Amino acid sequence: MSRKIRMGMVGGGRGAFIGGVHRMAAALDGQIELVCGAFSSNAEKSRLSGEDLFLPANRVYGSFKEMILKEKELPEGERMDFVSIVTPNHVHYEPAKMALENGFHVVCDKPLSFNMEEAHDLEKIVNESGLIFALTHNYTGYPMVKQARAMVKNGDIGSIRKIVVEYPQGWLSTKLEDSDQKQAAWRTDPTKSGIAGAMGDIGTHAENLAEYITGLKITEMCADLSAFVDGRLLDDDGNVLLRFDNGAKGILHASQISVGEENNLNIRVYGTLAGLEWHQMEPNTLCVKWRDKPLEILRTGVGELYPETQAHTRIPAGHPEGYLEAFASIYRNFAFCVRARLEGKEVDPLYMDFPSVSDGVRGMQFIERVVASSASEEKWLKF
């Protein structure tokens, strides 16, 4: 008989942000249960976090290493099935590697790793292990992103000519990292975040979204990154010209100093027959701008949408689904795949849809290339 898939979490203790998001996302659809965790590198903090989450004391660990080793010894009916890694960038690689090497599937927050070397290594380990690996580029989980992708794939908008993808935020417009704001601190710290700031944190989401929806690949880029806030060590803003493998042109910009912007990821894709426009902050709406008929507003749950869209919609039209639901779709699809593996069954291809380790490698390459392009006097760098 079927059962819930069991999750162990690395990171996400008291005071963290994204850990709670992962837990809500994992819980939402009733497919996954949190059974254990190493919520902090501080054992006492991990213990307290475990209590907050109603976990039995013996399943709360002081380190991811302890967790992986101890859980491995538990009987199949009890031990975790997968590890969810929700730590800052520089603590993705080690727990992911160790989990995979010990036979656990992995969900990992993005970007994949601290640097390219780790990324390639992880890709190799995943491929060799045959285990299931999901990267939480969560914005691709929205129903209307699925619809946009399906429309492109089915030729509804014709051949793509232009893509504009934006991700402005304003929360780092002052030197917030000098206060005790934990989120700001590690994101602006090259020893934790890697070689990029805004481009790694959110630029990769933009890159991932653009390639996911269009099915195109960026082939060349020309970047201009800045660190506007005095004393900041990593980019807090970047403007990038793009060229795609079908000849399309594009613009990507991401910013954390665009004052007053919340989390305004958005994309416009123009084909020969129609343009698409989608905004993360009003995610249930997809504008379709036809060449020769009136503008249409597609809405989650309304009318005839593609099966991909419907498969990622939970509630009827007009009941807004949000960020957590999109995030949850990655966990749900991952859980369906893990369960199918456990039960030796096939997964409906509609659900075999979550960002992979290869998407993660591509994101790391994007970071590496965009930083190189910005430093270069050459106009175009190959991607």
Place this chain on the structure above:
Amino acid sequence: MSRKIRMGMVGGGRGAFIGGVHRMAAALDGQIELVCGAFSSNAEKSRLSGEDLFLPANRVYGSFKEMILKEKELPEGERMDFVSIVTPNHVHYEPAKMALENGFHVVCDKPLSFNMEEAHDLEKIVNESGLIFALTHNYTGYPMVKQARAMVKNGDIGSIRKIVVEYPQGWLSTKLEDSDQKQAAWRTDPTKSGIAGAMGDIGTHAENLAEYITGLKITEMCADLSAFVDGRLLDDDGNVLLRFDNGAKGILHASQISVGEENNLNIRVYGTLAGLEWHQMEPNTLCVKWRDKPLEILRTGVGELYPETQAHTRIPAGHPEGYLEAFASIYRNFAFCVRARLEGKEVDPLYMDFPSVSDGVRGMQFIERVVASSASEEKWLKF
């Protein structure tokens, strides 16, 4: 040590809509676990639904009666703490009554009951039992509804003069009940829905929202209900003039034949100093229209909002929270109250905020009065 609160569900088997919503809402915040259910009056269907939900076979019951009696016999460490009732209107009263009489707390979908008599009876039972009862007027769970209410309470908008509350939908603009659409069928059937159609299903949400935000009470109403679709037995549209206890005037209209409208609950409240505007379909935005300064757009998670608002916000600005999160806030607050009861502790008043059995009685009175007003030749009926 603390533990999750245990839920048993009545209704919500395969093919139902609102049952799944309640389960997601209950799961989201990690405070509640589903431990048992009587998901259908058809025992086999209940069993299959239980399997879908990964419940052990011995906790899936063929009827709510069986569930309540069997669970009552289980030891405290195992049995359910509360019953969640997600059946159509005519099957609210009996399970709620029986659950309360057997010592279980209750969450019940709205409207409270099939008729006034049941409503008064339930109110009496709740009050005598001292048990905790929550009615899922879920729209009051949104952060920006909390903000609107707090602004009114704190005098930010001055003395209220006018309220316009609307709830247009279009899904019943044809005779959908003649197809096999289960949701349409019971909502338009007087033997299951009660004396009202749209006014009971959604008009009560509008009434509840208006009174919740403003803290005012409707004192008089003048209604004009219609059944526009040929052969429909209950109202599918209604327009109502309102008068409030402070002298404010208002309009409430609700409709299920407003073609092309999804679930467009919205409210405008005009005081002497400012007007407020909120739309359920874009719920993280609250417009504040000041008399003497520029229009402000308040957004979930942005800037200084009231503690009530923050207490019902999960994620940072720009990550849209939706319908399920608002719904979940009712379950979470309810769970906090049940846990406090179990542990003999106090609850932070910020969380003692969910619709009560008295709100349910008021909703039933609204239904009764609005139907009477529509049938009457008198202009104003007292509420």
Place this chain on the structure above:
Amino acid sequence: MSRKIRMGMVGGGRGAFIGGVHRMAAALDGQIELVCGAFSSNAEKSRLSGEDLFLPANRVYGSFKEMILKEKELPEGERMDFVSIVTPNHVHYEPAKMALENGFHVVCDKPLSFNMEEAHDLEKIVNESGLIFALTHNYTGYPMVKQARAMVKNGDIGSIRKIVVEYPQGWLSTKLEDSDQKQAAWRTDPTKSGIAGAMGDIGTHAENLAEYITGLKITEMCADLSAFVDGRLLDDDGNVLLRFDNGAKGILHASQISVGEENNLNIRVYGTLAGLEWHQMEPNTLCVKWRDKPLEILRTGVGELYPETQAHTRIPAGHPEGYLEAFASIYRNFAFCVRARLEGKEVDPLYMDFPSVSDGVRGMQFIERVVASSASEEKWLKF
């Protein structure tokens, strides 16, 4: 050979608001020239206003009586063709009557007159004279209002069931008439405005718009008018239930105490096949909410619109036309009709489209009935 149509103006001197609007509207399309005026009952003020407008001194008069008599004596090639009346409500009747009786066509601001008696009398005089009379219910001049009307007429939205028309403003939420604000002063003064305040000033626009777009007639109404501001003598807010001659139901509300609202006239019309939504403050957009296909956004100048719409559009899509253009369309159509009369030609029926004296009578009846309904204890008053 053709020539511009010659306008003489009554009212609209320095300090007035609507006079300037009429002059810009008349000038826009190059069909009309202002040749004379009696801009104020104060002769000196009239003279100065005439100078501002670059008129020769001998064509600026001290009273409308003087203007009509003197202009009548001028030769045909020189004298004015029509009188434009832009005075407060209580000074519409006399100049209109005198102009008509002396053979001049008339454009008159709304509402038609101070009371019903004047209205009926004017209608009689217009009909007997055979002269051309236009009332400036300017909001019907917008391209997307033409489109909405044409869609209804052509059956695109099916049979109409529900109409919601709103006209909230906030500018009179305090006792502005106690300052020296001229616009507020006469509008709130029963000796100048008539028996209604907001209902006369803007409620009539709402009534006119609803009947213009739908082609339906209001048959019954139930009104609740208020004067919220202490000491105000006329209504500053009103809520009205409506019934239409085809069985449709509706709501009309108009307010001048809805704090923070600018000039938010808007309408929603729901038929059996589609709903329409239009907002005056974003006038180039018409939402069409289809029952069985995605929401469409029709835009001025985009794609295939009805000939009526195109005939009232000046510039290509995306170049917003506004209030003055809509107002100008009334003047332009009026000028086309006057010129056709002068030249003994036919007018394209597309341009025989401006509010008539009968629309003005209907507006006055609306005022009379809505005030009576509010005062009555009967639920429904016939219209």
Place this chain on the structure above:
Amino acid sequence: MSRKIRMGMVGGGRGAFIGGVHRMAAALDGQIELVCGAFSSNAEKSRLSGEDLFLPANRVYGSFKEMILKEKELPEGERMDFVSIVTPNHVHYEPAKMALENGFHVVCDKPLSFNMEEAHDLEKIVNESGLIFALTHNYTGYPMVKQARAMVKNGDIGSIRKIVVEYPQGWLSTKLEDSDQKQAAWRTDPTKSGIAGAMGDIGTHAENLAEYITGLKITEMCADLSAFVDGRLLDDDGNVLLRFDNGAKGILHASQISVGEENNLNIRVYGTLAGLEWHQMEPNTLCVKWRDKPLEILRTGVGELYPETQAHTRIPAGHPEGYLEAFASIYRNFAFCVRARLEGKEVDPLYMDFPSVSDGVRGMQFIERVVASSASEEKWLKF
């Protein structure tokens, strides 16, 4: 005594688009009268156009040369005061030069000329003549553009860091120039339009708007222009990275193949204290995104706006002003300056605000540089 300013027009005959816009814009405020014209290089077509405009036959000319020479011979009280040039780009220089050399002020459509040489020459002639010259970069005429500029100038948004200016259109997404669409034909023809297509037609508007609002100058650019439509000879899309003289970074993109876009000029400017956002298609709204207080929506005519804004607003809040009103503000300000010159008076500096010949030269330089940058392999070209 004052009189209207007299306009003679070059171009704008039957079938033209922008000529009619100029005439409506010139007429709107009652400051200017059209007294003569050379509406087409085809004398018969010019004559017919003159008849349409109710001009006397002797003031309708067969060529701009004839017009300038004949008008010059008329007495001061009769002859035109200025020439308005509304021809395609390659017919700007000659009539402008000749008008200036014969003592007439000039209004000229943008871009200033066909090439840089003409541009520099015109600037020299204007400066030497001391005559008044206005270029119709009409988008700077909107009230909320004035407000944005004033806010920047007064330091309200702090030091500017980032500017994003966009001008997508979709009307040339197919090879429209192969049909008989006159507007498409000359704009895509290098012998009439010059070296640029979209960048000249609309990219210059974007450049002008960005520099006008911010008061900054572009110092470097990196461009990627494309001609997406097969066989098209000039760019129909372009993406440009910008650097400004204060260290700010920016993006400019303009397109005529962005399917479904109407005329979507928009700009976002981010300073250290606030961000501004304005959209031409909803021009009466200016979003102000504060760093530390709620988002404000400034609206034409509402509350306390800068004097510059008020000086370019005609009608009260909520009565939308549009494209023609913004265009008219250029003509009105120009007329005020011409009249002041005629009467030997000073002009209120609030009205000495319209694009000059130097703005035109800058626009031509932008065209030249952006085309060069796109062709270059160097990353950054100086502007």
